[in-house]
Amino acid sequence: MSDLVGLYNYWIFIVLMMIGFYIVMAQHNLIKKVVGLNIFQVSVFVFYISMSKVENGSAPIIADGVTVYSNPLPHVLILTAIVVGVATTALALALVVRIRDAYGSIEEDDIEAAERTQEKDF
Amino acid sequence: MLANLPALQVVLPLMAAPICLILRRADWAWAFSLIVTWCCFAISILLLLQVQTVGDISYPMGDWAAPWGIEYKVDLLSAFLLVIVSAIGSVVMPYARRSVEAEVPGPRIYLFYTMYLLCLCGLLGIAITGDAFNLFVFLEVSSLSSYVLISMGRYRRSLTAAYRYLIMGTVGATFYIIGVGMMYMMTGTLNMADLAARIPAVADTRTIQVAIAFIIVGLGLKLAIFPLHMWLPNAYTFAPSVVTIFLASTATKIAVYALLRMVFTVFGGAPLFVVAQALMMLAVVAMFVGSLVAIYQSNIKRMLAYSSIAQIGYMVLGISFISAIGLTGGIIHLFNHALVKGALFMAVGCMFLRLESVRLEDMAGIGKRMPVTMACFLIAGLGLIGVPLTAGFISKWYLVLAAFEKDMWYIAALVLASSLLAVIYVWRVVEVAYFKPVPPGANEIAEAPISMLVPLCILTGASVYFGIDATRTVDIAADAANFLMRGMMP
Numbered sequence A: 001m002s003d004l005v006g007l008y009n010y011w012i013f014i015v016l017m018m019i020g021f022y023i024v025m026a027q028h029n030l031i032k033k034v035v036g037l038n039i040f041q042v043s044v045f046v047f048y049i050s051m052s053k054v055e056n057g058s059a060p061i062i063a064d065g066v067t068v069y070s071n072p073l074p075h076v077l078i079l080t081a082i083v084v085g086v087a088t089t090a091l092a093l094a095l096v097v098r099i100r101d102a103y104g105s106i107e108e109d110d111i112e113a114a115e116r117t118q119e120k121d122f
Numbered sequence B: 001m002l003a004n005l006p007a008l009q010v011v012l013p014l015m016a017a018p019i020c021l022i023l024r025r026a027d028w029a030w031a032f033s034l035i036v037t038w039c040c041f042a043i044s045i046l047l048l049l050q051v052q053t054v055g056d057i058s059y060p061m062g063d064w065a066a067p068w069g070i071e072y073k074v075d076l077l078s079a080f081l082l083v084i085v086s087a088i089g090s091v092v093m094p095y096a097r098r099s100v101e102a103e104v105p106g107p108r109i110y111l112f113y114t115m116y117l118l119c120l121c122g123l124l125g126i127a128i129t130g131d132a133f134n135l136f137v138f139l140e141v142s143s144l145s146s147y148v149l150i151s152m153g154r155y156r157r158s159l160t161a162a163y164r165y166l167i168m169g170t171v172g173a174t175f176y177i178i179g180v181g182m183m184y185m186m187t188g189t190l191n192m193a194d195l196a197a198r199i200p201a202v203a204d205t206r207t208i209q210v211a212i213a214f215i216i217v218g219l220g221l222k223l224a225i226f227p228l229h230m231w232l233p234n235a236y237t238f239a240p241s242v243v244t245i246f247l248a249s250t251a252t253k254i255a256v257y258a259l260l261r262m263v264f265t266v267f268g269g270a271p272l273f274v275v276a277q278a279l280m281m282l283a284v285v286a287m288f289v290g291s292l293v294a295i296y297q298s299n300i301k302r303m304l305a306y307s308s309i310a311q312i313g314y315m316v317l318g319i320s321f322i323s324a325i326g327l328t329g330g331i332i333h334l335f336n337h338a339l340v341k342g343a344l345f346m347a348v349g350c351m352f353l354r355l356e357s358v359r360l361e362d363m364a365g366i367g368k369r370m371p372v373t374m375a376c377f378l379i380a381g382l383g384l385i386g387v388p389l390t391a392g393f394i395s396k397w398y399l400v401l402a403a404f405e406k407d408m409w410y411i412a413a414l415v416l417a418s419s420l421l422a423v424i425y426v427w428r429v430v431e432v433a434y435f436k437p438v439p440p441g442a443n444e445i446a447e448a449p450i451s452m453l454v455p456l457c458i459l460t461g462a463s464v465y466f467g468i469d470a471t472r473t474v475d476i477a478a479d480a481a482n483f484l485m486r487g488m489m490p
Helices: A002-006 A008-026 A030-052 A073-103 A108-118 B002-023 B026-054 B076-103 B106-128 B132-151 B157-187 B192-202 B206-223 B232-238 B241-266 B270-295 B300-320 B324-355 B371-385 B391-405 B409-435 B450-468 B471-486
Strands: B057-060 B071-074
Touching (some): A002 A008, A008 A030, A008 B157, A030 A073, A030 B157, A073 B132, A073 B157, B002 B026, B002 B057, B002 B071, B002 B106, B026 B057, B026 B071, B026 B106, B071 B076, B071 B106, B076 B106, B076 B241, B076 B324, B106 B132, B106 B241, B132 B157, B132 B241, B157 B192, B157 B206, B157 B232, B206 B270, B232 B300, B241 B300, B241 B324, B241 B471, B270 B300, B270 B409, B300 B324, B300 B391, B300 B409, B324 B371, B324 B391, B324 B450, B324 B471, B371 B391, B371 B450, B391 B409, B391 B450, B391 B471
């Protein structure tokens, strides 16, 4: 029981990760895939931030009467990962815009059908 | 200056990329990138010489000492990879001018070179960094820029290919940081050398085992190991020729390097005892599936892309032997395949410039119409097969030796059998090019311009040279392999 409650953050991490991963694989809409990818990445942020928390630890700022600090390093790492995630999302959405211009659809099935019927070159 | 070379290796292309953006004019951007890539190549050669004479270089970024700050570490293996990447990067540049003009819309050309430099920066960074998280950052720098480069192809399918690669690549990179996070949970460090020292104490925990699984699968996606290769054929087929040349000869190689670094340096080879057999099986399947599918392609670029999947199989096979000879074979194949596949894709790019097609049936009689290009294709093709006196023979020789050393004669037989499959797909092109008449009424076409032929001949020549006189490359690969094996836990 204590595992269930005590590791609450990690359960959330796993659930989010699986939801995101499932959406990436199962959805055929290109935008939804990007959303899934985002959830997948955010789950990792939750994971990193959870592991850096020290019980009863305060923010890593030196102050009177505080002796236990949380680990700031994973937070900083995740700051980097967030930036990477934003760049990935922006690029993915930009590609989706161009794909819609080129194919007139953002449904993978339509795009694949168009690729099969209209382009025999490949 | 000399002491700061490790930093310059990465910072130079990183700073050059935005300058390229400011230059705007296509020819200026090209000339500037040319100079930058050649400087990168010079730096990597200097680093290799330095490593060979005085030993490993450790460079603390911003003077923060190693376990806390980010350390750049150049040992023989990373110096070798730096040379491979920057050599290909600089040989491709003279070629790029005409090819990019023909395949990328004019107003976007300066953006192309910006992305090219960023991609080079990311790949070099992966090879040089000694920090597990920093490796992720560089992995994403190189990946994001390569998605953009692929999407610049002239087909609309370039866009979908880039999108699919983006999804797969991001999943792979995210798997990798999950693994790194778990290692950090158990050890409290991200520095590779420090991790290597601390992991043995906690190696038997579930967390570390899961971390190993995440990292191997994540990097496996990046290096397109069978069955995680689905993104590769379309990405290579629909990218502009220059991008295909560059990515085929560097990106997957760097991913193999990252795998070696994590498995051997960080985990001390421990995961290999568990996954080696699985890796070997996947490698053998990749060798056959890649080659068999390649035989049935009528688009030459796609054919070579599938052949790359097979060749990645050979590299992974070399790793999975867990022996110094096997590793030597794998590492030397990194280098040889970079030369051979670079030359082949360059030849295809030359044909595309003149023919506007990479379809096999349009190649009829090309041997007479573009004699130099096709001759290079033939020679590089022999290298791909592994005919003696070409680079491919050296790598396959070591793989076969490693198989016999472990008494796995059937693996040696499989290596030879899959090489025969390569004969078939190379022969298909040669047959059409040399023995079919030029179709009547075909447009008069000239040989490719000299600026593209020279890089093509350099790579082809190198693939022959390093097949005849392989002592230097084999020495480096063998030393690097021995170094990796020494790091293994008993």
